[in-house]
Amino acid sequence: ADLLAYPVWAWHWDDPAAPTAPWDRARALVLDADVRDRKARALAAYPSQTLPLSGAPGDEAIVDDRHAAHHLRAEEWLFAPLRSRSRESFDAHYARKPEGWDFEGSWYEQRKRAVTLAALPRPRFRSALELGCATGVLTAALTGRADAVLGTDVAAAAIEQARHRAPDARFETAAFPAEWPEGRWDLVVLSEVGYYLSPDDLDRTVDRVLETLDDDGVLVACHWRHPDDDAVTDGDTVDARLAARWPRPALVHHVEEDFVLSVLPGPAVTSVGRAEGLVR
Incomplete structure (x- = not known):
């Protein structure tokens, strides 16, 4: 109802x-x-x-x-309430465009991925969760930075491609926040999917991340700032909502014309300089 x-x-x-x-x-x-x-x-x-x-x-x-x-x-x-983008909508998207978006060929995607990886405050993580992993291009890159990586996506066709592209990662077909994977994480990545969630589902996603994130973990969120006909909200709205609900200030907040990226820390996370003893 x-x-x-x-x-x-x-x-x-x-x-x-x-x-x-x-x-x-x-x-x-x-x-x-x-x-x-x-x-x-x-x-x-x-x-x-x-x-x-x-x-x-x-x-x-x-x-x-x-x-x-x-x-x-x-x-x-x-x-009527805002609804998250449906599973059927994503299935139809991948039926039209099996690669989803031009994750590998687009310089925008390549550069944004490099900026996202560079924003990670540690060279290595124990357990990473990527929410909305699509065809696994970013997931494959995360396997070089984490001992274990789990990617989830609502579209089964995307997950099938991701398994071939990132064989060192695990994958589950799941619609978050309702279908949340078992485990704890010191890295959660929410890239280009937050604006497909209703405000209520975005809030519940933040709650689930906070429940399952280790104290030394971070949430990394990166979102497109231009209009998207299939989006429920927009990148700036998502970023502002994450910042408002997160219990600590962002460790990184990068804004440019095309995208906004935030690294939201757990209670035990310090800056890279402090972690390396460069700042006392």
């Missing part, structure tokens, strides 16, 4: 010329006369809201006639 949002004060405060309500996700529920009558009687049961408290300025009714009219119409307006 979906949890729908009901606009209470949006009718009072939102601006029709520049609305903030997500009208593309609005749904109408038609009400019969009996339901409308019951609603009107329920609203009238709260005179502290519908009648003036006194004749003094500032004591006017909170829910005045104009506002109440929105709630007594012949239909209810509700807002």
Whole structure:
């Protein structure tokens, strides 16, 4: 079942010329006369809201006639939640383009991958988890930096390619955050997939990372900053949400026109200079 949002004060405060309500996700529920009558009687049961408290300025009714009219119409307006991009959508993408995106041929992809690897605060990790590994190009590079690497992706076709490209890694077909792999990690990579998650699923993903990340571990998040028709949100929104929910400031925060990259540390992580004794 979906949890729908009901606009209470949006009718009072939102601006029709520049609305903030997500009208593309609005749904109408038609009400019969009996339901409308019951609603009107329920609203009238709260005179502290519908009648003036006194004749003094500032004591006017909170829910005045104009506002109440929105709630007594012949239909209810509700807002559907944002949904994460579906498994079927990714399956269809790989059916059209078996390589997914041009991970190996694109200089953007090659350079971004090099920047991501260079941002890692240690030369070696014990156990790495890549969420949304696609066809395994970054996963293969991570096997040179970690003793064990697990890649997960929602698309079975992508996982099949990843197994051939990165034979030293393990792979699981899984939709995170609901399908979370067993284990603990000192490196979690979230590259170019956070904006395919609904805000709720992104929050739950952060929670799962925090639950399974070792104290000396890091979350590395890298995201495209330009529009994507298939995305639920965007790279800047994802990066800001990660920073807001993470309990410590970013160890690395790299922003350029095309992508944003953050390295979010566990409680035992220090800067590279401090870890090597260059800073005391």
